[in-house]
Amino acid sequence: MKIPEVRKNINGMSGYVPGEQPKGLSRIIKLNTNENPYPPSPEAKKALENFDWQRLNRYPDPVGQALREEIAAYHGVSPDMIICANGSDDILTIVSRCFIDPDHALACPDPTYSLYVSLASLQDAPCIRIPLLDGFELPDDFEEQAKGASIIMLARPNAPTGNLYPMERMERLCENFDGAVFIDEAYADFSENNCAEFVKKYPNVIISRTFSKSRSLAGLRFGYAIAQPELIAQLMKAKDSYNISMLTQAVALAVFRDHDYLAKTVQAVKDSREALAKGLQEAGFKTVPSETNFVFAMPPDGDGERFFRFLRTKNIIVRYFPGAVTGKYVRITVGLPEEMDALFDAVKEYLA
Numbered sequence: 489m490k491i492p493e494v495r496k497n498i499n500g501m502s503g504y505v506p507g508e509q510p511k512g513l514s515r516i517i518k519l520n521t522n523e524n525p526y527p528p529s530p531e532a533k534k535a536l537e538n539f540d541w542q543r544l545n546r547y548p549d550p551v552g553q554a555l556r557e558e559i560a561a562y563h564g565v566s567p568d569m570i571i572c573a574n575g576s577d578d579i580l581t582i583v584s585r586c587f588i589d590p591d592h593a594l595a596c597p598d599p600t601y602s603l604y605v606s607l608a609s610l611q612d613a614p615c616i617r618i619p620l621l622d623g624f625e626l627p628d629d630f631e632e633q634a635k636g637a638s639i640i641m642l643a644r645p646n647a648p649t650g651n652l653y654p655m656e657r658m659e660r661l662c663e664n665f666d667g668a669v670f671i672d673e674a675y676a677d678f679s680e681n682n683c684a685e686f687v688k689k690y691p692n693v694i695i696s697r698t699f700s701k702s703r704s705l706a707g708l709r710f711g712y713a714i715a716q717p718e719l720i721a722q723l724m725k726a727k728d729s730y731n732i733s734m735l736t737q738a739v740a741l742a743v744f745r746d747h748d749y750l751a752k753t754v755q756a757v758k759d760s761r762e763a764l765a766k767g768l769q770e771a772g773f774k775t776v777p778s779e780t781n782f783v784f785a786m787p788p789d790g791d792g793e794r795f796f797r798f799l800r801t802k803n804i805i806v807r808y809f810p811g812a813v814t815g816k817y818v819r820i821t822v823g824l825p826e827e828m829d830a831l832f833d834a835v836k837e838y839l840a
Contacts, residue, residue, distance in 0.1 A: 521706075
């Protein structure tokens, strides 16, 4: 008996490749997947300690209603404008199920978060990849190039470049595009502004957020999206039945309520980000203005892969993206101060 055949599009796709999660972290400086270098709020520990483990024989709340209500109040919207999920990647999967198939294309900038392209392949949907301009800005005719797509997916701030598309440009995009506009705001807490208010004005907009970056819960997996109630109702049909564990709901709710801790750690990351960018620039690197918790940087020799491989010999892992444009750069996650010191020691050695 032979191995059964999967769908042709699955057989032909490469699949999304996540950032490396190496073993032996005590010996490695890990600056490759944009995790927060600081631990989560102490409220996470309290929630774990107070969790009633005997309840685990029951299924969790299928929609995470307590979280929906808390998040809705924070954003000044109604709970029926919130959908909760197992990370914002889960939100992306739900949205792709709803909007793209062989007859309904996805449009996205290039370069951007590569999961968008993988999701199009998974749905056997065409993917219109629209090159960004110099400086990684959206072209003026982005909407025209996206014409015919059922949805635009873009990250703001963008990944892996870190830059923030101007607010007025985003307004114009949402007004001019006939389909859905998905704005991935994974890094919004590190940026000077965000598009969350758009959902009150534009019925075609979906905003997603994650707890993996600013709230230091990458290992827990929680994210959510905001949109008009009618749109959220459609997304609810496409989500998995119990997509957020009981434990995740308890910890995420406790962490979300600790706004003071969020503000403190976000400011620490932003301060380190600015110091990282400045230090790299002084060493001759070209950096893209960042509104995230990472810096996209080109070494003086313009060889991102060489610098990436050199750092590995120093037990420092950053992210390298092959490509005609991205291959000149590496993406460096903001780490703890001592990790940044080690990075700059390696930079000096590389340039010597």
